Amino acid sequence: MNVKNKLLITLNIMYGIIVLLFFADYFSLLEISSQLVKSMVYLWCMAGILLMLMINMILIQNKKWGRIGFVIPTLIAFVIIYLNPVDLFYKMTTWKTQTILFESTKSSNSTIEFQMQDAGALGYNMRTVEVYKLGFIFRLVHEMTTGELSPVEWKEVNRTVNELGLKGI
Secondary structure, eight states: OOHHHHHHHHHHHHHHHHHHHHHHHHTTSSEEOOHHHHHHHHHHHHHHHHHHHHHHHHHOOSHHHHHHHHHHHHHHHHHHHHHOHHHHHHHTSOOEEEEEEEEESSOTTEEEEEEEEEOGGGOEEEEEEEEEEETTTEEEEEEOOSTTOOTTTEEEEEEEOOTTOOTTO
C-alpha cells in the first residue's frame, strides 16, 4: 500500500470519527462537554464534506471506492441540510452546569445537575439531568425529575458551580 492510499484511508477514518461524534452529540447519545471540541466537531463535520468530496474524487482511482467516496459525503450533506444548518449553530453551544443537586453514593462520576445553555438573544435553555462523566470531554446525559430519587443512591449537595458565570447566582 503506497503513501497516497494510507493518507486517503487515514483522512476518511478521521472524518468518519468526526461524523460519528457529531451525530452522537446531535441526537444526545453522547454529549461533548468541551465547547472547543464540540465547535470543532460541528464545524469540521459541515466543512469537511466538500473537502472529503474533493480529496476522494481526486485521489481514489478505483471506480467502486470512488463512488463510495462520493456517495457517503453527499449523504451526510443531505442529512445536514435536512437537520437545518442554522439549528446546528444553536445546538453547537454546550450545556453548562449551574448547580450540582445530587451526587451518587455508588459512583463518583454520576451526578444530577441543573444545567443552562446560552441561546444567544433567545435567552437560556434550562434542564435537570443525570450526568455520567466519561473523562473531561464526554458525558452521558438523560433528562429527569428529582422527585423520585432514592436517598440510598443519591446524596443531596446543592453545590453552586455557575459555569456560565452569571451574576447573582
